[in-house]
Amino acid sequence: MSNIPDITVQNLGKTYEVPQREPGLGAALKSLISRTTRDVEAVKNISFSVAPGEIVGFLGPNGAGKTTTLKMLSGLLHPTAGEISVIGHTPYARHKNFLNRITLVMGQRNQLMWDIPVADSFERNRAIYRISHGEYKKTLDELSTLLDLSDLLSKPVRNLSLGERMKCEIAAALLHRPQVLFLDEPTIGLDVTMQRRIRAFLGEYNRRHSATVLLTSHYMADVEALCKRVIIIHHGELLFDGDLSALIERFSPHKTIVVDLETERADLSSYGEVITAEGNSVTLRVPKTKTADVTGKLLANLPVIDLTVEDPPIEEVIEQVFSN
Template sequence: MSIITVDRLSKFYPVAVKEPGLKGTLTHFFRRTYRNIPAVQDVSFSIEPGEFVGFLGPNGAGKTTTLKMLTGLIHPSSGRISVAGHVPYRREAGFLQKITLVMGQKQQLIWDLPTLDSLRINAAVYGIPEAEFRRRLGELSEMLSLDRQLTQPVRKLSLGERMKAELLAALIHQPKVLFLDEPTLGLDVNAQSSVRDFLRKYNQQFQATVLLTSHYMADITALCRRVLMIHQGKLIYDGSLDGLLEQFSPCREVTVELGQDPQPQVLERFGHLKAIEGRVAHFIVPQEALTQFLSRLLAELDIADLTVTDPPVEAVIGRVFQSGGLDNTGDGASA
């Protein structure tokens, strides 16, 4: 049974329309008219318990609006949502015990107090007994490699330490469903890796369901086997990340190390020559022509080494969004 079910979910925001000039200003003042701006349109998907799902989309696509509806912060205009057996916008106590929302650009910890004080406040809010609080605190702080930082004021923590502390605070009540909105935003490479490792361990150890949005594709590729893609408020893909790359990555990059100095005019005869660096040449080759290209290359050139790689995930996903959705590049969503 799905722990998250979204059926034909939509959210529209009314925006006042004003005509130019004095007449338009007076009309706008006395008899205002509105038009509905769609933020999310007719989105449907379901997520099983324990799944770790990536939620992708460009800025303004509707990701955060969807998360806010899933957590009950805003009311949908239409459609049906069920999260852990609850209707989110009713904000029932049982529902709030089962979910958490972490936003990389927001903080819940009190700036001038030690993290431990904020954690005790959270424990009191969720009615966690002292013994159980200490057990959970020890377990999570060990997983996050937080120790002395818990007794320091939040303002003295590094950005990476603060994000770990935010995660600890958000998970102290052991929610079943995690909604994570850019949890590695602004972190350096080491801090991002540390947060990813923790999220992977938490998902595996507690079988928590996670819906993750991130603009860092390293987060998605490291953690998510399945991805949802939203574009202009509409769900345009629901499936495996590998399936997305296979379906919408029409080219491969072939890197060739030559046994002698290359002659550009000779290499250009083989196809799209991307770059030459010393004796190393880079080609972009359509997937359907790859076998023939490699056979010809090996037969006609002195090859010292050769590798074939997929294009970066960012390039594939960026191409999908630039084209206006999968309807223009492939089969469309598979919800």
């Protein structure tokens, strides 16, 4: 592994010019004569870099500028400010050597041909990327095993379930063994089992091939399972870039304490904010700085069977980040 990052982004910005019009017929007529436009800054002055083999979670609420950034990184959009370098290329030049080594998977778009068997769509990609038959067979075998595709390959895409189709989409996007993977919501709309499956696959793929992955997802389970590091953007601006643990440290002022007691329905509201109390189990939220203190008091004053201190769910932390 070299020290040169696979992805370098410096002061990246993207401003869209959006036509603006009041509702109604009069406004429509007026817009024929003079069109007014408004500049929308989708991405503002973002900088980061990603090392080869790293998996980074790229998080933000809807409309934060995640997809716009991924599109700029994969060469579909031209930035209006700043510099991008991906594996030594400027993406929007769309050089063949660049396109041959990257992939972009968008959970809500499909590239497989709808009416023909999956294997035939794969064959098309084989030809486009000029993959030798030997190499192709090896990769397909590997992907088939990891994603359990063997029964799906002979089916037309239209006959697949959403989850099955997503697995095939991901396989199609990886046939050429890209070094850099841009994944935009690869698990959107999938059930928990399928999400887990795809998550496990992506982790395994990254380990085997040292692929660099930039992943967006609204499912925190994806992020927790795969990404040591996260980048968070909000309103187009970079809010956080660092380890997931540091994110929790920084943005969550609370810890969660779960206590199992010998007695039922104990009132623990004097120790902290009671989130749930069911039977003899009580969940408390306490300020981080008071955790040790509260834990000590609980153990000293109450018939405790079991006690665990946890970080709050990552969803809660993220929500906290965005509410600031």
